[in-house]
Amino acid sequence: MSTATSGTRAATQDPPATPPPARRVPWARLPGTTLIWLFVAFCAFAFLFMLLSSLKSSFNVLNHPFRLPTELKFSNWSKAWHDGGFGPAFVNSVLVVAIAATGTVLIASPAAYVLGRNQGRVSGGVSLYFVLGLGIPMQIIVLPLYSIMAKLHLIDNLAGLIVLYIVVNLPFTVYLLMSFFATLPGELEEAAALDGVGPAMTFWRIMLPLAKGGLVTALILVAISCWNETFLALMFLQTNDNFTLPLALVNFLTQQQFTGEDFGVMFAGVSIAVLPMLALYAWLGRRITEGLTLGAGK
Amino acid sequence: MTSATLGARRGRVQGSPLARRRRRVFGPFLAPALILYTVLFMVPTVYSFYASFTSWDGFSDPRWKGTFNYQHLTRDPAFKDAFFNTLKLLFGCGIFLFVLSFAFMLLLREMKGRRFIQGFIFLPHIVSGVALAAFWGFLLSHDGMANKALNSVGVGPVDWLKPEWQFKAILVAIVWINVGYYVTILMAGVDRIPPYYYEEAKLAGTNAWQRFRHITLPMSWDVIGTAAVLWTIGTVKIFEFILAFSGSQGNLPTTNQWTSALYVYGETIGGTSPIYDFGRACAGAVVTLFAVVLVVVVLRRATSRDRLEL
DSSP, X not given: OOHHHHHHHHHHHHHHHSOOGGGSOGGGGHHHHHHHHHHHHHHHHHXXXXXXXXXXXXXXXXXXXXXXXXXXXXXXXXXXXXXXXXXXXXXXXXXXXXXXXXXXXXXXXXXXXXXXXXXXXXXXXHHHHHHHGGGSXXXXXXXXXXXXXXXXXXXXXXXXXXXXXXXXXXXXXXXXXXXXXXXXOSHHHHHHHHTTOOHHXXXXXXXXXXXXXXXXXXXXXXXXXXXXXXXXXXXXXXXXXXXXXXXXXXXHHHHHHHHOOXXXXXXXXXXXXXXXXXXXXXXXXXXXXXXXXXXXXX | OOHHHHHHHHHHHHHSHHHHHHHHHHHHHHHHHHHHHXXXXXXXXXXXXXXXXXXXXXXXOXXXXXXXXXXXXXXXXXXXXXXXXXXXXXXXXXXXXXXXXXXXXXXXXXXXXXHHHHHHHHGGGGSOHHHHHHHHHHHHSTXXXXXXXXXXXXXXXXXXXXXXXXXXXXXXXXXXHHHHHHHHHHHHHHHTSOHHHHHHHHHTTOOHHHHIIIIIHHHHHHHHHHHHHHHHHHHTTOOHHHHHHHOBTTBOOOGGGOOHXXXXXXXXXXXXXXXXXXXXXXXXXXXXXXXHHHXXXXXXXXXXXXXXXX
C-alpha cells in the first residue's frame, strides 16, 4: 500500500470516526488525557532542555536546570565544534550519510522495480530473500564482516563504513520501494514499450520520476538510520579523526569523567547530533512517520 | 487466489511484450543489490553459524571446536545477564509499552490535537540514542534534575542510579523512546477499521467497553501482531543507549546491564582490554537469533488465531 493512499484514506475516514462529543462524559477520560499531556510535556521538556542547555554555562545547567539561559553562551558550540571533536565528526557524518543514503537508493531502486512489477515465482522468492534480512539482527553479521573488512584493510575507514551502511539498509529499502513500485499504474510503461522505448530507459525516464515520492522517503529514512547508527560505527571505526557524530558523543561522554564535566559543551554536542534530525522531522514529518510505519500496514 | 488463476495470469504476463522486455532487464537490475546483499549480509549470517562452532579471533583461521562455545555460554554469567536482560526488554518492557501505546492510541483518537501530539511523541524515535542517554543520565544523576525537582518539594535526593535500579532506569527510558512509534503503528491499524462497524454497534445499543472489546480489539489483532514482531526484532538491536548511559571512561557497562548486542561487542573488540573471542560471540548471537525466531513464530501463531474470533 502506498503512503499516498493510506494518507488520503485516513483523511477521508476522520470525520465519521469522531463521535458526537455530547454523549461522552468528559471527565471519565480525564486521567488518561492528563497522562498524555504530561507525556507530551516531558518530551517537549527533554528536547527544549537539550537545546537550551547548550547555550548555558556548565554551572547554570547543573544548578538551575529549569531556568532559561540568562546569557547565550555560543562559546559552548565553538568549543564542542573545535575541541570536543564534534566539528570533524559532523563533517564525517554528513559525508557518510549523504553517500550511503544515495548509494542505497541507487542500488535498491532498480532491484525494487523489477521485483515490484514482476509477478513470477523467481521474483517472489527473491523478494522474500530480501525481506528475510529485515529480521536478522546486526550482531549476527558483524563479526564475519569485521574479518572481511580487516582483510580488505577497510577497518577504520569511512569508505568501508559507507559500504556496510548501504548493505545493511538494502533489505528495508528494497522492501519499501518494492511496495511503492507495485502500486504505480502500468499504462505508461505499456505505452513506452509500444513506442519502442527500451526497458532500461523506461525505468530511468518514466518509472523513476513517477516513484519520486517513494525514493525521497527511502532516502530520508536511510539517512536518519545512518545518522544515528552507532553499533557498526563503533565496531569499524577506531581513530577520532574518523568518528561519526554518535561516536564523538560517546567519546565525549566517557571522557568527561576525566576532564571535568562541562555540561554546556556536552549539550552543545548533543544538539549538533539532534538538531539536524529535528529540522528534518519538522520539514518532512508526515513522510517520515508514514514511511517508518509502512511495514506494519501489511 | 487459486493456482488456476495464478497460472493463467502468469501465462498472460509471460506472453505480453512488456513482460518479456522487463524480464530482459531483470538480471542486470537485480544484480548489484543481490550480489552486495548476498556477499556482505547473507554469507556473513551463514558464516556466523559456522564460526560459532570454532575458536576464532577474527584474524587467523577459525579452528573447529564443536559445541564448546555453546557449552561455555550456559556457564557464562555475562551471557546469562545479556540474554535475560534482552528478555526483560522484550517482555517486561514490551508488555508495558504495548499497554501504554494502545491506551494512548485510543485516547488520542478522541482528542483534538491528535495529529500534532502523535507527531510530537514520535520524536525520540528518530534522534540518536546516545543523545537521549546523555539527557537521561543527566536527568537521573545525583545532582540532576529529578532530584532538583524533588528537592524543591522537600524530598531528599534519591539515588536513581544505584546498581539495582540502573537497568530499570534503562527500561523506563526505552519505553519513553518507543511509545510514539508504536502509537503511530497501532493508530494506522485502527484507522482501517470501517466506521460503520461502530455505527451499527451503537445502533444495537452497545456501550464503549463492548465496542472496544468486540470491535476495536479483535480488529486490531493483526496490527498488534505485526507491531509485536517489529518490537521483537527491535529489542535485540538496543545497544547505544545502554552503552552511553552506563559506560564510563572507555569501559563498558557492567555485565548486569548487557544486552545481546553489548555481549557481542564486549566479547570481541569492546572495552579497554578487548577479548577477541569471535567464536563465542558468534555463538551468543546465534542463540539470540534463534530466540528471536522462536518468539516471532509464536507471536504470529497467537495473533493469527485470535484474529478469527470476531
